[in-house]
Amino acid sequence: MKTYGAAIRQVRKNKSLSQSDVSNNILARTTISKIENNNITPTITTVESIIIKLDVTMDELRYIKNNYQLSTREEIITDFFKLVSNTQTELLMDIISRCNIYTTNHSKDRLLEDISIVLNAALLLANNEFEHAQELVKPIWKRLEKIDHFSLIEIRLVCNILFYFPLEVIEKFVPRLLTMIDKYQALDKTLNSLKAALLINTASIFMQSNSAITTTSLNTAIVIAKDINRFDLLASAYYLQGVNTDDFNLIAKAKNIFLAIEKEDILFQFEKEYL
Template sequence: MTFGDTLKLIRISKSLSQKELNNNLMSRTSISKIENNRQIPTYPKAIILISELGVTPNEFEYIRNGFKQSSKQEIIDDFIHLSNSTQHKALEQLFIRCNNLLSKGQNDDIYRISLIIKALLCTDTKSLKELRIIVTPVWKYLETHDSWDKLDLYLVNNILFLFSSETSYTMANTAIKNIDQNYPQLRKLKNGFLLNEAFLLMQQNCWNSALQLLELSMSLSQQIQRFDLFILGRIRIAICNGDFITAEKERKVLSLMGATNMYKSIEYEINEFRKQIQKKTH
């Protein structure tokens, strides 16, 4: 459906007259022209009209798309729900879908998602400096915004470790505050930031501060029933305490739980921190 067709459909369904909808924004004649596809509103006016209908832009687009999600929204949802960045097949397919949509016209959200996916797919073949260059447009966009929306938070989560520890720590801390203030329902994402922030502190030998965040993460992991992340928290607490025997025992629990990817990846983390601590004590 066109913008005008959708506007008219929702307005009538809500028993609103054209006069009630205009709210001194524009004349009833202009609204009539829009609904009859003889006039296209500017983007700011379109957003206000949608708001006056009592629906969100996403809801408007859902109705406009025949009560189906748009291709853009499907990509955003699939990007948000990727469980981890090691799903190369899923990432490759999503990257193709991004490029297909971008070939039909510029879309800033999809462009930023495509850059992040490109970086994730190149982590084994490109240097950290090269990966940073790929996602620089995303970071430039994020740092100009005082408040991050839901998609922005997921963008941040995926580029966190491509920057310096100081920058990454600031990003994670800002993201957690943003979630607490605006998106308390995003508990799984908050937990991811807590674990990442703790990891960054561990890299800087700030063990006590890391322990505080890991305790918060373990409590949250139990609430959202992510027991693999609960065990990850226990492993990192053992590392903070220099207890690598317990860390290895907890790692085996991940294997028993079927968390194969985490079981394998955490081995490298344990070994690296063991080397770091041994080097410091010698």
């Protein structure tokens, strides 16, 4: 792994920039030289000033610093974000195992511990052990529900555990969660997928008790899924809307999409639950 100074020097030279090109009213050329030669450790403010000149982000610089690789911790978090369904048992177990190995070999890491708990709860849920799963995630929920404004990772955690709780809790919290997601949309476009998934899950939960919430949630999810070309989410929303309105043509359309994108496992779960 490189130092920040070495990573900055690599990016600067790749762009054929001199140290004077990178210096500005805040930083002298000699300061840039000292950073690149590891004679001083730059502050976060200094690094931010430099990367603006280099046209890279902090995440990109960190990636270059790590020899164009994610750290072990970042890989775990990234794979957690990529999860599409709780039916991906092998992938869930793999991430849990990696979380356990990491937390055993490093100092306490609350985030990875939370991810491991959430995924273990998902496995329990897949085996219809709902109450056990709920008890497992309850401490995470008790901590997060007191926070007024979530970070990005906290938004994702809440989206994974919210549906373990009573309908009145879900109905009260989903609008707040959607507002938080919208605040981060400009920063992270992948949140569009998360928002659509949240609306689809909300619709499925309220299908028996509140058709209005189901219809509104699915209509919004369909618009988002089309905008971002997420055909798995689009098919899921179509399927549930078909069930909600007894529209078998819509269910057939959803089925055709699932088959076309080779997501038969998701289709199987829907048919198992609703047919």
